Each structure stands twice: as C-alpha cells, then as structure tokens.
Amino acid sequence: MWFVLRPFSRLTSFAPVGCWAQFRKMEMKMKFSVPKMSCGHCTSAIEKSIAAADPAAGVTCDLQSRNVTVTTGKSAADIAAAIKKAGYESELLAG
Numbered sequence: 001m002w003f004v005l006r007p008f009s010r011l012t013s014f015a016p017v018g019c020w021a022q023f024r025k026m027e028m029k030m031k032f033s034v035p036k037m038s039c040g041h042c043t044s045a046i047e048k049s050i051a052a053a054d055p056a057a058g059v060t061c062d063l064q065s066r067n068v069t070v071t072t073g074k075s076a077a078d079i080a081a082a083i084k085k086a087g088y089e090s091e092l093l094a095g
C-alpha cells in the first residue's frame with residue numbers, strides 16, 4: 001500500500017483533493033464511547049469538532065448507545081482530542 005502511495009505523495013501534498021484521496025485510502029473505522037453525549041446538541045458539537053479535525057471524516061452518533069462511529073484517515077488520538085475539544089470525554093472501543 002505504501003509503495004503505491006509514496007510516488008504520488010510529493011504531488012498530492014500540494015493539492016487538497018489529492019490529500020483527501022490519500023486519506024480515503026488509509027481511512028479506518030473506529031468507535032468511541034461518549035457517555036455524556038445525551039442530545040442533539042451534543043452530537044452536533046461532536047460532529048462539528050471532528051469535521052474541523054478531518055473534513056473528510058464520516059461521523060455517526062448513536063444517542064441510544066452513546067457511541068460515535070468515525071471513519072477517518074486521522075488517528076484515534078486525533079479524533080479523541082477533537083471530541084474532547086467539543087467538551088466530551090471519550091473511550092475508544094474495540095472494532
């Protein structure tokens with residue numbers, strides 16, 4: 001995978017669209033438990049904050065289970081930091 005991406009990294013690093021495509025190739029699905037997420041305001045704050053950290057991220061908030069599923073090229077630590085920035089503690093769940 002890396003040997004495919006590397007020859008293009010120098011070109012794509014200057015092109016936002018290329019960067020985005022690169023992120024898509026490396027993106028991971030991760031699930032966080034956010035116990036204090038209790039209403040629509042919480043989910044929109046979290047979604048906004050994650051979008052600020054990674055505009056290409058896919059975010060699904062489940063209020064019932066209080067889980068946030070994120071598909072992103074960023075690390076789990078980056079996403080946890082974004083959730084914290086929105087004012088919520090989170091815990092990375094397996095899967």
Ligand SMILES: [Cu+2]
Nearest residue numbers: 038039041042
């Ligand atoms: Cu709320």
